Amino acid sequence: MAIIDELRTPLYFAAGTADLAVQQARKVPGLIEQIAAEAPSRIEAVKKTDPKAVQEKAQARFAEFVGGFDTDLKKLGEQAQDLALRGVGVAAEYAVKAREKYEELAAHGEETVKAWRGEAAEEIVEIAVVVEPDPEPAKAEAEAEAVEEPAAPKPARKTTARKAPAKKAVATEGAE
Numbered sequence: 001m002a003i004i005d006e007l008r009t010p011l012y013f014a015a016g017t018a019d020l021a022v023q024q025a026r027k028v029p030g031l032i033e034q035i036a037a038e039a040p041s042r043i044e045a046v047k048k049t050d051p052k053a054v055q056e057k058a059q060a061r062f063a064e065f066v067g068g069f070d071t072d073l074k075k076l077g078e079q080a081q082d083l084a085l086r087g088v089g090v091a092a093e094y095a096v097k098a099r100e101k102y103e104e105l106a107a108h109g110e111e112t113v114k115a116w117r118g119e120a121a122e123e124i125v126e127i128a129v130v131v132e133p134d135p136e137p138a139k140a141e142a143e144a145e146a147v148e149e150p151a152a153p154k155p156a157r158k159t160t161a162r163k164a165p166a167k168k169a170v171a172t173e174g175a176e
Contacts, residue, residue, distance in 0.1 A: 009106045016109025 012109035016105040
């Protein structure tokens with residue numbers, strides 16, 4: 001049964017992802033209309049901006065950023081080690097979040113498949129059965145059917161008489 005569960009989760013994940021992609025794609029025409037409506041005002045705002053003022057502001061921010069560097073190497077080493085540890089923690093946190101999101105999408109996919117109730121659900125079950133058929137439920141099902149249904153008399157088969165095949169006489173040389 002573990003193989004079936006291992007197959008279902010990725011399939012449900014794929015179904016959930018596809019369903020969410022379709023939902024997001026339906027929003028695209030509205031976003032395009034919104035961007036088209038805002039485009040003229042944004043273009044005018046860019047035209048009115050003074051490039052020299054933007055450049056001076058960027059230079060001031062860069063100077064502030066560079067001026068904030070500490071030149072003490074020992075302190076820089078400690079900061080690098082602290083950043084590395086933070087990075088490991090953040091990576092672990094993202095791994096947990098990714099797993100949660102995966103399970104969330106798989107659950108959404110399972111609901112989507114149940115909603116479709118068509119060929120997709122049947123195909124998933126068929127794939128699971130082909131990969132790992134469970135013989136015991138089939139035996140139990142056959143036994144249950146045998147118990148539930150009383151043995152109905154089978155109609156007698158009509159038999160026809162058959163002629164025995166004719167035996168050929170074999171002549172032997174010494175028998176005459």
